[in-house]
Amino acid sequence: MNVKIINAWESQYDGMEQSKSFAPLTAPYLAALFPSDVNVTIHHEQIRPIDYDIDVDLIAITFLIANAYHAYEIADRFRNRGVKVIMGGFHASLLPEEVLKHADSVVIGEAENLFPIIINDLKRGALKSVYKSENIHNLENLPVPRYDLLEDDFVLTHSIQATRGCPYKCEFCSIISFNSGFRVRPIDEVIRDITCYEGRNYLQNKMVLFWDNNLTGNKQYAKELFRRMIPLKKRWFSQLSIDMVRDKELMRLAAESGCASVFLGIESFTQENLKNIRKYQNKIADYKKAIKAFHDFGIYVMAGIIIGFDEDTVESISKIPDIVQEVGIDMPFVSILTPNYGTGLYEIYSRENRIFTKDWSRYNAFNAVFHPKNISVEELHSSYLDIWQELHSVPKTITRVFKGIHKLWFWPFLWSLVENGYYSSQNVMGNYPFIGVNGKKDTAVNKY
Ligand code: B12
Numbered sequence: 159m160n161v162k163i164i165n166a167w168e169s170q171y172d173g174m175e176q177s178k179s180f181a182p183l184t185a186p187y188l189a190a191l192f193p194s195d196v197n198v199t200i201h202h203e204q205i206r207p208i209d210y211d212i213d214v215d216l217i218a219i220t221f222l223i224a225n226a227y228h229a230y231e232i233a234d235r236f237r238n239r240g241v242k243v244i245m246g247g248f249h250a251s252l253l254p255e256e257v258l259k260h261a262d263s264v265v266i267g268e269a270e271n272l273f274p275i276i277i278n279d280l281k282r283g284a285l286k287s288v289y290k291s292e293n294i295h296n297l298e299n300l301p302v303p304r305y306d307l308l309e310d311d312f313v314l315t316h317s318i319q320a321t322r323g324c325p326y327k328c329e330f331c332s333i334i335s336f337n338s339g340f341r342v343r344p345i346d347e348v349i350r351d352i353t354c355y356e357g358r359n360y361l362q363n364k365m366v367l368f369w370d371n372n373l374t375g376n377k378q379y380a381k382e383l384f385r386r387m388i389p390l391k392k393r394w395f396s397q398l399s400i401d402m403v404r405d406k407e408l409m410r411l412a413a414e415s416g417c418a419s420v421f422l423g424i425e426s427f428t429q430e431n432l433k434n435i436r437k438y439q440n441k442i443a444d445y446k447k448a449i450k451a452f453h454d455f456g457i458y459v460m461a462g463i464i465i466g467f468d469e470d471t472v473e474s475i476s477k478i479p480d481i482v483q484e485v486g487i488d489m490p491f492v493s494i495l496t497p498n499y500g501t502g503l504y505e506i507y508s509r510e511n512r513i514f515t516k517d518w519s520r521y522n523a524f525n526a527v528f529h530p531k532n533i534s535v536e537e538l539h540s541s542y543l544d545i546w547q548e549l550h551s552v553p554k555t556i557t558r559v560f561k562g563i564h565k566l567w568f569w570p571f572l573w574s575l576v577e578n579g580y581y582s583s584q585n586v587m588g589n590y591p592f593i594g595v596n597g598k599k600d601t602a603v604n605k606y
């Protein structure tokens with residue numbers, strides 16, 4: 159039996175995501191859940207276009223909200239040929255009825271508990287239309303992802319996950335509705351996943367990408383994991399919560415275990431915004447000190463910043479580029495607030511009648527899909543473009559990168575150089591994060 163797992167990727171991201179720089183985890187991990195008598199292959203659409211003529215018995219599609227319509231097109235094309243299609247992931251789990259118009263089967267929730275049943279049904283030719291995970295998996299005995307199936311084009315390939323969920327409950331985050339609570343994997347198994355990996359080159363062997371939401375969500379667990387990682391001499395990246403800087407031992411162990419780069423959800427420089435979205439763990443007055451704490455260990459700080467919150471105004475947004483430089487962020491990534499389906503924010507804005515489009519392709523964090531409180535949609539779009547251009551302008555990029563020479567270790571500095579250089583060059587080429595990049599679609603700016 160031949161199964162192909164497709165990670166859907168729409169052209170709206172071309173040129174904006176560093177799509178080939180790191181390999182996602184979902185497809186190689188799902189592949190590992192199949193038994194050895196199934197011939198499973200994976201396909202990342204950001205690497206090459208899909209071949210719709212392949213000989214296959216089942217297509218399994220994983221996708222995120224902004225790629226939903228594109229994923230449905232893929233499903234329709236295969237089903238027109240009589241190939242069975244199964245879909246899963248965050249959006250599919252939250253909107254199964256929508257998905258079932260395009261798929262034979264939809265998987266609601268995590269796949270681990272359901273896979274033995276699905277495979278049994280598949281082999282009998284009796285796939286059900288809905289598989290719903292009733293129990294939360296304890297994350298023990300998870301298989302090693304099938305890295306061997308990854309396309310050669312990815313630069314960094316060693317993606318793993320040590321934890322699922324997050325102890326916090328930010329109103330705009332999809333994690334709460336999908337991976338409720340916070341669970342950790344047995345450390346022995348995480349270490350196994352780190353050590354059993356063989357990449358094609360030095361960089362792939364050196365770099366580990368943790369696709370966790372908040373790797374330090376359980377500090378005792380994180381400390382133990384980091385202690386065990388020290389002898390492995392890896393360099394790693396993860397998304398973390400900024401409040402970890404309050405624990406000096408945790409910071410030291412993170413650094414000693416090879417932490418090179420972190421992604422921090424800074425979100426806003428207005429405390430009232432953070433309160434409104436229930437991100438209580440972020441204290442704006444401490445941002446500068448917190449970022450310095452990472453720099454003291456030579457760690458590169460990428461920060462997620464969101465605009466469109468209720469307290470944002472054109473003026474407050476315009477100050478963001480200078481604040482970013484002032485607090486010492488090495489790489490800012492700005493998004494427009496997006497009330498993804500299933501989040502608390504989506505419910506609130508729906509109740510307040512503020513959501514003006516349910517076109518999921520615009521739910522990519524680069525377009526407004528709701529009416530902000532204190533500014534218009536047009537102002538939000540133009541402010542977004544303005545600060546994106548300013549943040550990735552050549553002078554601001556050079557300042558950030560050069561400041562890093564004194565603060566960052568070799569690997570983090572290299573990361574800063576590559577990432578800042580990438581976004582700045584995109585900026586110079588006029589490649590901005592809206593639907594419509596490269597002239598492929600209409601731009602949100604023009605549409606609203
Ligand atoms: C890695 C990651 C990325 C990577 C790669 C994404 C990709 N599409 O390849 C990058 C950085 C590029 C990225 C970008 C974006 N991301 Co992202 N990302 C993640 C992250 C941190 C980890 C995902 C992961 O690897 N999980 C590990 C695997 C094992 O778990 P999983 O994918 O959930 O799969 C399990 C189940 O869902 C299920 N399953 C999943 N798919 C399928 C398919 C089938 C057929 C079956 C049977 C089962 C199944 O089985 C798996 C095992 O249980 C998650 C947060 C998280 N921790 O999940 C956010 C997350 C998935 N991203 C999110 C978002 C919003 C985005 C962006 C839109 C943001 C933006 N504007 O930049 C873009 C979209 C990019 C794109 N083109 O798809 C949201 C999803 C919201 C939603 N409702 O869809 C999340 C949940 C973050 C959040 N806090 O809200 N992302």
Ligand code: SF4
Nearest residue numbers: 324326327328331371
């Ligand atoms: S801290 Fe991050 S991952 Fe956790 S709920 Fe908030 S936004 Fe989501």
